[in-house]
Amino acid sequence: MSTRAPNQSSEEYLAAVTVGERVPHNGQITLMAPDPQWPVMFAEEQARLSAVLGDRALVLEHVGSTSVPGLPAKPIIDILLVVPDSSDEPAYVPDLEAAGYVLRIREPEWHQHRLLRGPDHPIHLHVFSSGCPEIARMLGFRDHLRAHPAARDRYAQVKRELAARTWAHVQHYADAKTDVIEAILTEAGAKQGPGLP
Numbered sequence: 001m002s003t004r005a006p007n008q009s010s011e012e013y014l015a016a017v018t019v020g021e022r023v024p025h026n027g028q029i030t031l032m033a034p035d036p037q038w039p040v041m042f043a044e045e046q047a048r049l050s051a052v053l054g055d056r057a058l059v060l061e062h063v064g065s066t067s068v069p070g071l072p073a074k075p076i077i078d079i080l081l082v083v084p085d086s087s088d089e090p091a092y093v094p095d096l097e098a099a100g101y102v103l104r105i106r107e108p109e110w111h112q113h114r115l116l117r118g119p120d121h122p123i124h125l126h127v128f129s130s131g132c133p134e135i136a137r138m139l140g141f142r143d144h145l146r147a148h149p150a151a152r153d154r155y156a157q158v159k160r161e162l163a164a165r166t167w168a169h170v171q172h173y174a175d176a177k178t179d180v181i182e183a184i185l186t187e188a189g190a191k192q193g194p195g196l197p
Contacts, residue, residue: 014171017107025170029163031072038066041077041121049081049125052099056092058082058130063138065159068145071152072159074170077123080138086129087112101125137185144188151184 014022042062049060064078065071083092093103093114100119107113111134114127128134145152158180167173 010169010172010175014169017105019103019106022169024168026166026168028166029074029170029173031159031163032075033072034070035066035075038062038073038075038077041123042067042079045077045079045118045121045123045125048099049079049096052095053081053083053092056083058084059135061139061142063126063142064124067142068152070149071145071156075122077121079123079125080135081125081127082130082132082135083127084130085112086114086127086132089114092127096125140188141181141185144184148187151187155180155184 039062046060046062050057059080059082061067061080062077063080064076065073066075066077085091087108089103093116096116097103101116103114103116105113105115107115111128111132113134116125116127117123118125126138145155155177158177162173162176165173
């Protein structure tokens with residue numbers, strides 16, 4: 001996540017983009033063994049989101065570690081939602097909020113990214129605009145890990161090492177994975193990949 005100003009600390013950035021109360025984590029990260037319920041939970045969320053948004057949901061994909069068989073993960077389902085314009089919150093956020101989703105992150109400087117949490121399952125709903133390059137990166141990373149066990153295992157090892165540390169915020173843990181993610185994206189050829197609709 002994110003592009004912060006050169007003189008802006010991580011804490012300042014998180015405070016600026018968080019909607020609502022920001023609660024420190026101050027602990028290690030709990031990684032779970034792969035759970036066969038994760039794809040089921042995604043399918044349930046996908047059906048609900050499709051019903052709420054209709055044709056405004058241009059893409060709904062299961063992404064992140066819970067979408068990769070054999071990969072340990074935080075038990076949070078990451079979902080990629082592509083809409084025509086993620087900065088146009090009135091076009092989709094009120095309907096999501098009426099269905100129980102809660103807007104938690106607003107990042108206008110990083111691809112107009114929005115993040116919502118779900119009403120039932122522990123999810124992170126990542127919203128981007130059609131044509132955003134981050135779409136291809138997220139899908140390319142997932143697909144490369146699914147197809148290449150060595151890359152998946154390398155990523156899992158880095159995740160375990162980082163998870164054992166104490167983190168003030170979970171986002172700091174996520175940011176610490178940047179180097180290995182970029183290396184895998186380079187392998188996958190997804191870094192410069194085309195955007196999806």
